[in-house]
Amino acid sequence: MSVSDRVPDRVSAVRDSDPAMILLLLLAIYAVYLVLGSIAGVDPLSNLTSLTRWIGLFAIAALALNLHWGYTGLFNIGVIGFMGVGVYVTAIVSKEPMAAGGGAVGGAAGGLGLPLPIGMLAGALAAALFGLLVALPALRLRADYLAIVTVAVSEIFRLSVRNGNIASFNVGGLALGFGGGDGLQLDWGSEVELLFDALLLGGVYDGLVRAAEQLTGSPVTVDRVGYALILLAFMAGYYALLQRMGNSPFGRVLKAIREDEEATNSLGKDTDRFKIVVFMIGCGLMGLLGVLWYMNAGGGGGSINPTQFRPTITFYIWVALIIGGAGSNTGSVMGGALFAAVLYRGPRFLQTVIDELTGTDLSRFARQTGFGEAMAPIAGSFDVFPLLLYTVTKLQDLQLLIMGLVIIYLMHNRPQGLLGHRKEQAAAIELSRPDRRSGGDRAVAADGGVEDE
């Protein structure tokens, strides 16, 4: 995408293979899900849309984090906090207005009623500014301190919005607010339709509606498909933007800061400025991600609630990035997709498939039984089946345990990620030897004659 038209075709073919790799991986994942899903009789459309949703979200997340950690070496483990700022501000800007004192219930709050795209822009901007607030004191700290500060800041954010005092307040006769512990309903209308309209693709949306009605007769499906398409579009946008950013002199300085900040500084680069800019950009991208993440709870209007902003998702995103290999945008997307398909969606999907195949309801079993009941038969008659069953039913909780193991495994064995070391040169052009000088006349260099040119 960042390929200049002046670069020879041969080279662009090589570059283009990165998106091709991503596409190939996505196709493989979809194929596996479709096959397994069809065996179990899962509706292919909802199967694909919910898979796409998580692939898109985690790929976007890994891309944004890769800008901080992979490119610049900024150890941010407060991702969820910046996502939260983004979605909360968007909510306040774009929610339907509500007159102050109108809502009888304590926490009820409305918004400014501005169009959703403006709200999203405001959310991303707010997250970037929040990033600046963190960056100013924290960027001069060592990596491990920055990690602690960012996670603390994300917790401060979560605890603050949970606090009832700012659940609702009066601004110019409007009841605005963060909703406190009850959270906020994201009642900004059909966000999918709004976004299509904003992109001047209202016609496409209408077409989707017609197609969906013919196929399934349900308008909800339109939003599911539309949402998945929007996420894929944002994923492609993030990828293009970050590739372009990375393959430029700007990205080169970021990589240099990651490698040795002091040496980079001595080469005349104002490293503080670069770090602040890149931290803000990354936070803004995370803020926008927050809106995308919570705007659509699988087909309906979303809602947000402080408990969703615990650091867990931050660690998910880190695992996705580590799998793909920090420092590579292509790796980030692939890591995000693999993470979403295998580690995140995998256990739930497997559970559904097993449910369908065996005609049981494993999650009900999980509620009825416990670790004790599962272990008891082992003690009595070496019957491990109940434990296995319990394990399967607890897969959703266990996925974090598995992720922990994956982190440890990767750090021990493949610290550069599953894809290994990828040579992505940070430059706006292919760094091959310029045409005018072929390999033959190296002799010129040997006697230092180049200087005379």
Add this chain to the structure above:
Amino acid sequence: MGVADGYRTRVGVLVENPLYGLLAFVGLYLVADLILKLGGIELELAGVKVLGGFEPLNSFLSKVISGLLRGLIIGLTGIGLSMTYSILGFANFAHGDFITVGAFIGTVTSYIVAGVIGAATYDIGTLALLKIQATQLGLAITGGWVAFAAIVLGLVVAGAGTVGVVLVVDRLAFKPIRDRSSVALLITSIGVALVVRYLANFIWGIEKFTTSSPLDVWEFSVTLSSGDVTVNAHDLTLLVLAVSLMLGVHVLLQTSKLGKAMRAMADNKDLARVTGIPTERVIRFTWVLGGSLTGVAGYTWVLWRGTFGWFDGWLFLLLVFAAVILGGIGSIYGAMAGGLVIGLARDLSTVFIPSALAKASAFALMIVVLVVKPSGLFAGRTTA
């Protein structure tokens, strides 16, 4: 990234100076506000409250006591975190979940002892999974000799069991990458944290358990004009235990051969090797010491609050980090002092702000310290 020491950045210079003035102002404001609140005086300026209010003395004292006790647990946990930082060289994000390990292992032990010896009506499986109402077990340190024994044994097993877990974790997760960067170790520790935390979830489920039976815990009250200030036997147990353990650590580090070797290694690893100090053994001892203190801290939390869940250790970790950074990461005396400051700050902040923000204020305090004095209050030394 290694910017904090020696190497100047413009951001630092920009931020520091006006900040000192602001901080001094905020500090003075809070003190004045507190004094006025204790006197029940409220100052208004043009109809807007600027200072003072009302804070009953007994409520204030209760907050001080609660803050101190919390601070002791934080400090106890922080010692281990600080030691692993200075001797192994990384911030251990799994440390919070070692608290969880101690809390669960210790409580299970107490349940089994109290349930089997005392009541003898529950089977071990039920007890071990903490599936019964603890009030039925009468688990109070003043609740008779069985309960007393159950709690003492719980404490011992909490310490010893956590040591076991920690040593296994070190062997499997950290030892193979001992020579790698602090960041690689840090990320690995996040992985360890997830494994430990969700293993606890897997075994004990997501429900919090509650233990102590309030009826059996002796209470001591002082009546003030504004109300009572109450301390119970478990508070005192925590106080005595934490203070004696901290003294014990002090004595150990100052007088025992291994303790001195730990300090030596924290000081200068290369020289320690050249001198013939067996570094792996010192590292193992560090885990033993840190793990046992953390496990005991987890159990004393259960005693003090009477409840615990699989997620609590992780939530607590940030407070511990705040304390350790405040005291100067690497210094165990800093961890103890930092624990008290953070504990007090967390509880006393409710005098000024809503209690929902108490924890946030403790984190904010940590960030302020990092900005103003990144090396911590006990600066200059990275000494165990």
Add this chain to the structure above:
Amino acid sequence: MSTETGAASGAATEIDRWSESLLQVRNLDAGYGDLQILTDVDLDVRDGEYVTIVGPNGAGKSTVMKSVFGLTSHMGGTVTFDDSDITGMPPDEIIYEGLGYVPQNNNIFDSLSVRENLEMGAYILDEVPEDALAEVFERFPILEERQDQTAGTMSGGQQQMLAMGRALMLSPEMLLLDEPSAGLAPDLVDEMFEKVDEINDAGTSILMVEQNAKEALRRCDRGYVLVDGKNRYEDSGTALLDDEQVRRDFLGG
């Protein structure tokens, strides 16, 4: 003692001359990572001898020390101490062989007390060797006086004494001293050299690297001049000192 082996530039064959030496370094190549610093270095220290290595900046003097003590990448050659081959042995094993090492920098535990520093020196023993401790205190009275002081708060000279004292706690047969006079005020340099003399007089062999070539050569039994990672001259200290060529080597011939 020093006269016995000093001025050893006699006519005896190499092999006979050094067959009884305590430390033998033969054809040593060593460096850091892939960077080779030393080439073909030969060196001998006999029992009770006081040997100095001098040379211009960057000649690899400290690297010789570190290589003997197992702190560099070994690239060839052998190091034998007291008839056992210690080539490539890690430092925490070499210490059991009776070799003591005083690094040039960071050679004390800053936050430990003076006494604790000395105790750490004898870590590999079960008990703190009271007689060795008494000896160290006798040699360096200032350490006894300040035994409870935090080591990092002492002056540079005192820290250097402490570093030597720590290395002496195991009563080593031989002490490796890496630039003991570095960073010391001139009057302290003399005192420090006197202490080294005393340690040597008490029977401990010394191999010392020194920046302060004049003083070091004046006091030692024998000296080596190291240039560009190779040993170029070897003679009695005073002979080297008077050699015009050696003097010029320091300023790059």
Add this chain to the structure above:
Amino acid sequence: MSDTDIDAPDEAVQANVPDDADVDYEEAETQDSETEEAAKHVPEAVPLQVESLTKQFGGLTAVDGASFEVEQGSLTGLIGPNGAGKSTTFNCITGVLEPTAGVVRFNGEDITGLAPHEVADRGLARTFQIARELGEMTVLENLMLAPMGQRGESLWRSVLPFTRRSVVEEEEEVLEEVWDTLEFFDIDHLADEYAGNLSGGQRKLLELARVLLTDPDVLLLDEPFAGVNPSLEERLLEHLHELREQGYTFLIVEHDMDLIMNNCERVIVMHQGSVLTEGTPEDVKSDERVLEAYLGGEVET
């Protein structure tokens, strides 16, 4: 980076001849007649002046009132025994450390206490004693980074479609210059290698190449020849002379005395944190105090 030739940065310097260029030589009064003659020599231009530079670390004084000047177009050596404060002096001049006292002037401007990138931006560049290659970046990337003030270092210019083209064009210019430099130092066969995989000597070359690409007026080289093999060393020296003739100014810390004495026209000798003497190699060599300083012991300064 529009003018990409490695050409003489002369105009700016020539215009800045300080009036008091010879003042600091008065400190060298105790020297013998030959050095006095040198002191009388008023240089055409003095791009770098260091006055009473002092740096303390806690109680330790690493640099103790060092004063010296570096003449335009010279190859000046800074020598002294270990611990004389050479590297600390370098770090204070280039802004890595903030001096406790004293003034550093570059082209007449007081640059004391500026951040390293501000110092570099003014045309005073440095290399490090231990090469600071950017290990996980290729040799090409390392070099592409160096040229100052690249348009593409602005985020917006790099990202926005209608400015990207100028960035690409600039990149092509930079790339050509980078290949020239690679060939100049004969490391073009390593272009696609990760810098972390280079040998010690190659890293030194890379660092020198990189700093040259920042197009500086004055280069401060901290032990540029350590770990470089003899044949490479010879070629490097040739290059240095060549570059000097083009108008570059060099201040070199080096422990190899032969090298300094044979190649520098001026030598500054530091001892115990201050300047012991300065002059031509012959002056310095025949100065008994220099030999004394190297052999150890007290030296009257």
